[in-house]
Each structure stands twice: as C-alpha cells, then as structure tokens.
Amino acid sequence: xxxxxxxxFEKSIAELDxxxxxxxxxxxxxxxxxxxxxxxxxxxxxxEHRTALLSALFANLTPWDKVLLARHVKRPYTLDYVGAIFExxxxxHGDRMFAxxxxxxxxxxxxxxxxxxxxxxxKGRDLKQRQQRNFGSARPEGFRKAGRIMQxxxxxxxxxxxxxxxxxxxxxxxxxxxxxxxxxARSMFEMATLPVPIVSIxxxxxxxxxxxxxxxxxxxxxxxxxxxxxxxxxxxxxxxxRDPERKSDAAAALNLTAQRALELCIxxxxxxxxxxxxxxxxxxxxxxxxxxxLQSLRPLTGIPAPTLVAQRYEKFRRMGRFTELEGV
Amino acid sequence: MPPDGWFRRKSxxxxxxxxxxxxxxxxxxxxxxxxxxxxxxxxxxxxxxxxCPHCGSHHRLTAAERIAYTVDEGSWVELFANLRSVDPxxxxxxxxxxAKSVQVTGLGDGFVVGTAAVSGLPLVLGVSDFRFMGGSMGxxxxxxxxxxxxxGIARRLPxxxxxxxxxxxxxxxxxxLMQMAKTSxxxxxxxxxxxxxxxxxxxxxxxxxxxxxxxxxxxxxxxPGALIGFAGARVVAQATVQKPPEDYQTAEWQLGxxxxxxxxxxxDLPQTLATLLSLLTGxxxxxxxxxxx
Numbered sequence: 001x002x003x004x005x006x007x008x009f010e011k012s013i014a015e016l017d018x019x020x021x022x023x024x025x026x027x028x029x030x031x032x033x034x035x036x037x038x039x040x041x042x043x044x045x046x047x048e049h050r051t052a053l054l055s056a057l058f059a060n061l062t063p064w065d066k067v068l069l070a071r072h073v074k075r076p077y078t079l080d081y082v083g084a085i086f087e088x089x090x091x092x093h094g095d096r097m098f099a100x101x102x103x104x105x106x107x108x109x110x111x112x113x114x115x116x117x118x119x120x121x122x123k124g125r126d127l128k129q130r131q132q133r134n135f136g137s138a139r140p141e142g143f144r145k146a147g148r149i150m151q152x153x154x155x156x157x158x159x160x161x162x163x164x165x166x167x168x169x170x171x172x173x174x175x176x177x178x179x180x181x182x183x184x185a186r187s188m189f190e191m192a193t194l195p196v197p198i199v200s201i202x203x204x205x206x207x208x209x210x211x212x213x214x215x216x217x218x219x220x221x222x223x224x225x226x227x228x229x230x231x232x233x234x235x236x237x238x239x240x241x242r243d244p245e246r247k248s249d250a251a252a253a254l255n256l257t258a259q260r261a262l263e264l265c266i267x268x269x270x271x272x273x274x275x276x277x278x279x280x281x282x283x284x285x286x287x288x289x290x291x292x293x294l295q296s297l298r299p300l301t302g303i304p305a306p307t308l309v310a311q312r313y314e315k316f317r318r319m320g321r322f323t324e325l326e327g328v
Numbered sequence: 329m330p331p332d333g334w335f336r337r338k339s340x341x342x343x344x345x346x347x348x349x350x351x352x353x354x355x356x357x358x359x360x361x362x363x364x365x366x367x368x369x370x371x372x373x374x375x376x377x378x379x380c381p382h383c384g385s386h387h388r389l390t391a392a393e394r395i396a397y398t399v400d401e402g403s404w405v406e407l408f409a410n411l412r413s414v415d416p417x418x419x420x421x422x423x424x425x426x427a428k429s430v431q432v433t434g435l436g437d438g439f440v441v442g443t444a445a446v447s448g449l450p451l452v453l454g455v456s457d458f459r460f461m462g463g464s465m466g467x468x469x470x471x472x473x474x475x476x477x478x479x480g481i482a483r484r485l486p487x488x489x490x491x492x493x494x495x496x497x498x499x500x501x502x503x504x505l506m507q508m509a510k511t512s513x514x515x516x517x518x519x520x521x522x523x524x525x526x527x528x529x530x531x532x533x534x535x536x537x538x539x540x541x542x543x544x545x546x547x548x549x550x551x552p553g554a555l556i557g558f559a560g561a562r563v564v565a566q567a568t569v570q571k572p573p574e575d576y577q578t579a580e581w582q583l584g585x586x587x588x589x590x591x592x593x594x595x596d597l598p599q600t601l602a603t604l605l606s607l608l609t610g611x612x613x614x615x616x617x618x619x620x621x
C-alpha cells in the first residue's frame with residue numbers, strides 16, 4: 001500500500017514489512033495452529049532478506065536520499081528524544097520579552113543524574129502541531145528563549161545540550177520585524193563565550209543559520225543520516241540552475257551529509273542510527289544519542305571555564321579553507 | 329493624424345528620454361541613475377561620492393572608493409591581502425566565477441581589511457565589495473573579518489566594518505556557514521576586550537552576514553536606502569501571506585524596527601565615524617581637511 005510515510009527508495013522495504021506483518025498475524029492467529037512450523041522458516045527467511053536489502057539500500061544512499069530521511073515525518077523529533085533520554089524534564093517557556101516560540105523548546109532535565117539545560121528545535125507531525133511549531137522554523141523569540149536558558153545554565157554551572165532539527169529560521173516579515181538576524185547573531189555571540197560545556201547534535205535537518213544559531217558548541221555531533229547545509233537544496237538549485245527541481249544535484253554539490261561534514265572538520269563525530277534509519281526504531285535511536293551525549297559531555301565537565309571557552313574559540317576559528325599567497 | 333512637425337517641435341523643449349542622451353555622449357562621460365533615471369555627468373557623480381544629485385540615491389561603491397571616501401589621505405595600509413579562496417567542494421563553476429570576480433574587481437577577495445585613520449583617529453577598517461560575487465562570505469571573507477577583530481584586539485584599536493553582502497557563499501557549503509560562527513565568536517572577543525566595534529551597513533546587507541557579525545556592533549550605522557534584511561524577497565513572499573510594505577528591508581524600515589542606531593548620508597559618514605570613535609575612545613580627533621574637515 002502506498003503511504004506518504006514511505007520514501008521512494010524505501011518502497012521495497014515497505015512491501016517486505018507488509019508481508020512480514022501478514023505472516024506474524026497468521027502466526028498470532030490461534031485458529032490456525034497447524035500452519036505455525038512452516039511459517040517460522042518463512043518469517044526468518046523474509047527477515048534475513050529484509051536486513052540484507054536494508055543494508056544494501058542504506059549503504060548506497062544519495063545525498064538527496066539523506067535529505068528525505070532527515071525530513072522523514074516518522075523520524076524522532078527533539079521532544080521524542082527528550083522523553084526517552086532525560087529524567088526530570090521541566091520545560092521552560094518564553095523569552096521574557098515578547099512571546100513563547102513553539103519552534104524551539106527549552107528546559108532543565110537530568111542526563112544520567114547530571115543536571116543539564118536542554119534546548120532544541122521542535123517540528124510538528126500533524127497540521128495543528130506544525131502550525132504551533134511553525135514547521136520547526138524558529139522565530140527571534142526562540143533564539144532569545146534559548147539564550148535566556150543558556151545564561152541561566154551558565155549562572156548555575158550546568159552544561160548545555162542542544163538538539164538541532166530545522167529547515168531554516170523563520171523568514172517571514174514578522175520575524176524580520178523583530179530582528180531574526182540579530183537574534184541568531186546574538187545567540188552565536190553568547191554561545192562563543194558561555195562558561196559551561198555545550199554539546200550539540202544534529203538529529204534531522206541542520207538548516208543554515210537557523211541551525212547554527214544554537215549549535216556553537218564544544219562538541220558537535222550528527223546522526224548518521226542527518227544533513228547540515230548552508231542553504232536548502234531547493235534554494236540552491238533555484239539559484240544555480242533556476243530550477244528547484246534539480247534539488248538532488250544541489251544536495252550532492254552542497255556536501256551536506258554527516259560523512260562529508262566530518263571530513264571537512266565541521267563536526268566531531270557521527271552517531272550511528274538503527275539499520276534503515278532513526279524512524280525505524282526510536283528506542284534504539286534514543287539509546288544511541290544518549291550514549292553519544294554522555295561520551296561527549298564527560299571529558300568536558302572537568303575543564304576549567306576559561307580553557308573551555310578558549311578551546312571553543314579555536315575550534316570555530318580554524319574552520320574554513322583558503323590559501324595564503326607568498327610575496328603579495 | 330496631426331502633421332509631423334507638431335510633436336517634433338514640442339520635443340525640443342520636453343526632456344528627452346534618458347537613453348537618447350546617453351547615446352549622444354561619449355562613453356563614460358555620463359551615467360543614468362538606476363533609481364530615478366536622470367542623467368548624471370560622471371564628473372558630478374564622482375564629486376558627489378556616487379550619490380545621485382537628483383534623487384539622493386546612494387549607489388554602491390567599490391572597496392577602493394569606500395576607503396578613499398572614508399579615511400585620511402595616505403593613512404591606509406592593507407592587511408592580509410594575500411588570502412585567496414580555494415574550491416574545497418569542487419563546486420560547479422566556482423573556479424570560473426572567482427576568476428571573473430578577480431578580473432572585474434582587481435581584488436584578491438571581496439573583503440578588504442587594513443589599518444587607517446579617520447580624522448586622525450586610528451582604526452582597523454574592513455570593507456566589503458559587492459561586485460565580488462555579491463560580497464558573499466566564504467572562508468576568506470570570514471577569516472579576514474576575524475583577523476580584523478583580532479588585529480583590533482592586538483593593537484588596542486577600534487574596528488569599523490562596512491558591510492555589503494548577499495550572505496554566506498553557497499559554493500563553499502558548510503565551510504561558509506561556519507564563518508557566521510567564526511565571525512560572531514571574534515566579535516565576542518572584541519567585546520570582551522572592550523574595544524569599539526562599529527558596523528556601517530551599505531547596500532545590500534543580507535542573510536548570513538546580517539545574521540552574524542553585521543548585527544553585533546556596539547553601533548549600527550546605515551546608508552540611506554540600503555537594502556538590509558534576513559531573507560530575499562522570494563523567500564519572504566513564500567513565508568508571508570501579506571504583501572510587504574513599500575519600504576520593507578530598507579535602512580529606514582530597519583531603523584524603525586530598532587535594528588539601526590542612525591542612518592547617515594555618505595558625505596557625513598567620515599565625520600560621524602570620527603565623532604563616535606572620539607566619544608568611545610576618549611581620543612581627540614584632528615581636522616585633516618578634505619571630506620572629513
């Protein structure tokens with residue numbers, strides 16, 4: 001059956017999944033006891049086939065496939081991870097100036113017993129949620145709320161964890177009116193000197209300034225199939241070829257995969273996803289993210305604040321590629 | 329139909345269409361104002377610092393013109409002129425676009441940094457040249473902005489940056505995006521060192537540049553009519569239901585939204601900078617004659 005939740009390249013998997021679930025249903029049907037032995041073999045065979053197919057498919061994903069995976073509507077969002085990873089999650093609302101932005105959630109929680117401030121972009125799954133979350137596109141108030149929570153974390157010596165998942169910052173007139181540019185710039189400016197450890201993980205879409213605005217961290221991680229880009233592939237294609245349909249070419253040109261980001265020294269590590277992508281197993285994904293966060297935070301917690309801030313500065317200071325001519 | 333002579337005679341007194349005049353004058357003697365379509369003699373245009381004498385429209389300047397119009401004569405010393413872009417992603421046509429920009433502008437990169445003085449007050453100055461791939465910020469521009477700020481810290485000098493950019497340079501992908509973080513972090517260091525940082529936003533200051541170092545000054549000045557905004561018109565139209573106001577994303581509109589301290593006409597900029605630098609540093613400015621005097 002065709003579904004909006006199944007990507008094109010996943011269709012063969014979806015068919016297998018459907019057959020598998022039919023077989024499982026027959027097994028569970030106690031009115032058919034004599035069929036059980038035959039089916040167990042079939043199921044095992046199908047599952048093996050499915051694993052092989054998934055491995056083959058996911059070993060050869062194109063950058064555009066990754067964009068689609070990163071945007072997958074079934075992919076776990078920030079609050080899905082928060083619920084699975086942290087204890088005592090207490091959400092805190094509002095920028096104390098204008099509004100509470102639903103596109104960025106923030107609060108305090110415990111990670112393996114250690115208090116942390118958690119900040120992340122939040123997307124919505126249905127129409128109502130999407131409106132409430134502004135499709136995960138943060139407004140100025142979102143960045144200012146994030147800044148407020150980070151300053152509080154600094155005050156109490158609490159590390160900061162940010163989860164990145166946004167197509168882009170809000171680009172409407174109202175966002176511009178309230179200084180979306182200044183809000184993003186200010187957030188990066190403050191993160192650059194925040195005297196507590198910061199770990200960021202891109203869990204889905206890392207959409208340009210809207211993503212980087214809360215990702216100036218000591219350690220930047222990316223989930224295996226997440227993407228991080230200076231411009232959406234559609235926008236890039238529109239500018240380069242005046243044809244937004246050439247988005248897959250643009251996705252390749254932009255080098256937006258976690259693997260390329262690691263090679264370019266933009267991120268520190270890639271966090272593995274369950275076979276077939278994070279959306280196939282939320283629990284396993286959350287476990288993977290939690291382990292990565294703990295592993296990244298642990299070595300940072302002992303570092304004195306001035307050293308930490310100096311190292312963070314050097315980390316971003318080094319980013320970029322250019323040459324210096326001699327004799328000019 | 330009226331006799332042929334009627335309109336021909338009248339046209340002798342009516343203002344002729346601009347194109348007609350341009351066609352009659354030798355190349356380079358006159359230009360047409362893109363804003364009001366009036367014809368301006370190049371000599372007058374340059375004497376007026378490339379501001380249209382008819383409508384006051386501030387035309388874009390090259391980096392060299394900006395420096396000449398701003399600093400004390402003989403005070404400019406360029407720094408980091410040897411930095412050049414590479415093509416780290418082997419991005420479609422980036423090499424040829426770079427080569428063309430170098431050829432057209434005579435610059436190694438669209439962002440120029442140096443030390444200079446304005447009315448005798450020393451400063452680190454950075455100027456973006458919009459002709460160089462729309463002033464877009466790649467690794468070199470980001471590096472030069474950061475070095476300008478570090479130079480300010482090392483020499484205890486105020487930093488003044490003239491912005492003109494469409495945003496981050498797409499052709500360097502994430503490496504360009506990271507320049508936003510790099511320049512913002514450098515601005516934070518400059519602020520910690522308690523050195524003045526003045527941004528002068530000129531046409532156009534957009535996207536990744538506005539959303540990083542351009543929005544982090546102690547003081548934000550802008551030239552009249554400069555386009556200043558986060559997203560381009562097409563993206564805004566997609567994201568917004570209502571029609572943008574006439575003056576949307578102009579310096580005047582941004583002033584009203586609280587993002588700019590003051591809009592300063594080009595002719596007054598050197599004096600305004602000198603006054604502000606003198607107020608912020610406690611140093612006395614000197615009358616150096618020329619524009620600044």
